[in-house]
Amino acid sequence: MNGPKGPNTRLAHLGNRPHDFHGFVNPPVVRASTVLFPDAETLTARRQKYTYGTQGTPTTDALADAVNDLEGSAGTIFVPSGLAAVTVPLLAFLSAGDHLLIVDSVYGPTRRFANAMLARFGVEVDYYDAEIGAGIAAKLKPNTKVVFTESPGSNTFELQDIDAVAAVAHKAGAIVMMDNTWATPLYFRPLDHGVDISIHAATKYPAGHSDILFGMVSANAACWPRLKDTQTNLGTCVSSDEAYQVLRGLRTMGVRLDRHRDSALALAAWLETQPQVDRVLHPGLPSHPQHDLFRRDFAGSSGIFSFVLKGGGAAEAALFLNALTIFGLGFSWGGYESLAVPVNLDDRTLPQAYAGPVIRLQIGLEDVADLRADLEAGFRALG
Numbered sequence: 031m032n033g034p035k036g037p038n039t040r041l042a043h044l045g046n047r048p049h050d051f052h053g054f055v056n057p058p059v060v061r062a063s064t065v066l067f068p069d070a071e072t073l074t075a076r077r078q079k080y081t082y083g084t085q086g087t088p089t090t091d092a093l094a095d096a097v098n099d100l101e102g103s104a105g106t107i108f109v110p111s112g113l114a115a116v117t118v119p120l121l122a123f124l125s126a127g128d129h130l131l132i133v134d135s136v137y138g139p140t141r142r143f144a145n146a147m148l149a150r151f152g153v154e155v156d157y158y159d160a161e162i163g164a165g166i167a168a169k170l171k172p173n174t175k176v177v178f179t180e181s182p183g184s185n186t187f188e189l190q191d192i193d194a195v196a197a198v199a200h201k202a203g204a205i206v207m208m209d210n211t212w213a214t215p216l217y218f219r220p221l222d223h224g225v226d227i228s229i230h231a232a233t234k235y236p237a238g239h240s241d242i243l244f245g246m247v248s249a250n251a252a253c254w255p256r257l258k259d260t261q262t263n264l265g266t267c268v269s270s271d272e273a274y275q276v277l278r279g280l281r282t283m284g285v286r287l288d289r290h291r292d293s294a295l296a297l298a299a300w301l302e303t304q305p306q307v308d309r310v311l312h313p314g315l316p317s318h319p320q321h322d323l324f325r326r327d328f329a330g331s332s333g334i335f336s337f338v339l340k341g342g343g344a345a346e347a348a349l350f351l352n353a354l355t356i357f358g359l360g361f362s363w364g365g366y367e368s369l370a371v372p373v374n375l376d377d378r379t380l381p382q383a384y385a386g387p388v389i390r391l392q393i394g395l396e397d398v399a400d401l402r403a404d405l406e407a408g409f410r411a412l413g
């Protein structure tokens with residue numbers, strides 16, 4: 031496309047080359063293990079664009095082209111889940127004897143992988159406060175190879191000063207990875223802020239319909255060869271069927287995300303006025319302690335945030351949740367339907383102080399008035 035275009039124009043066209051496929055608007059879903067070569071010489075030299083199903087197809091390439099454009103990355107790998115999009119790059123860039131720094135508000139299974147598996151492989155793991163910024167310098171060791179970031183953090187939505195963390199980490203020779211699932215590249219572009227490896231659970235907003243598990247990892251030019259080799263060595267690839275569904279989801283991600291953003295902000299602001307609510311944890315609200323950082327770095331906020339009840343515990347959270355009829359009780363987010371879960375912060379390394387139970391909401395595409403009425407029923411159940 032000529033010249034800079036708006037995000038929805040780009041999402042509508044990125045990755046598509048209709049005239050490579052007889053004019054059909056969308057790329058074909060190429061299901062493949064074997065790819066044939068015309069002769070023995072070409073096979074031996076692997077001298078053609080496609081060589082084997084694990085190495086990509088026209089369908090996965092269409093998605094990769096779109097994602098590289100959105101991320102500003104040199105290359106992107108696809109893996110079978112968002113969690114694999116975390117574990118594969120960590121395996122790519124860490125070896126026995128290395129030190130890994132992870133933000134304490136990280137997605138729980140990332141912590142579990144680091145503590146259970148990386149530690150077994152001889153990687154030293156430490157956690158740091160999301161608000162550390164340039165103070166990360168004090169946590170870096172001569173053997174620190176990776177600083178893992180996630181902003182906002184899972185469940186409690188603290189922001190990180192990614193530019194500051196990346197500048198200090200790079201000076202010490204470490205690379206920076208970021209789980210950017212919350213913002214998507216539409217609202218935050220990690221590589222523009224010094225991140226080397228951008229990670230997405232495409233299960234969430236890109237797929238958008240709660241029916242696909244998919245991960246994407248995008249790298250800058252320096253990190254791309256090692257990331258790609260690791261995927262090849264591990265054999266973690268995806269099917270073209272799933273890649274097609276994610277590409278299909280991307281086409282509408284911009285308009286869906288704007289709706290998630292507006293509805294979530296409206297409900298978050300309303301929750302702040304409810305007598306049973308102590309705090310709302312949403313970086314897009316002016317009351318969020320890091321709202322200035324949010325305004326500096328993010329082009330928008332997505333549809334997931336938490337709120338804290340004034341007092342009570344697991345029993346009160348259950349009373350509230352069991353009264354909901356539109357919000358489903360279930361994990362994941364980014365789909366068209368609203369969800370609620372009680373938040374468990376027991377695995378955090380740093381002390382947590384909240385007045386009551388923390389409840390996380392994923393705001394779907396339903397009508398805000400109906401969602402508000404559902405939450406009101408939850409508050410009524412609390413008495």
Ligand SMILES: Cc1ncc(COP(=O)(O)O)c(C=O)c1O
Nearest residue numbers: 111112113137211231233244362
């Ligand atoms: C921030 C974040 N990263 C990664 C993942 C993992 O994605 P998946 O469910 O596709 O494994 C999740 C899932 O909830 C998540 O919230």
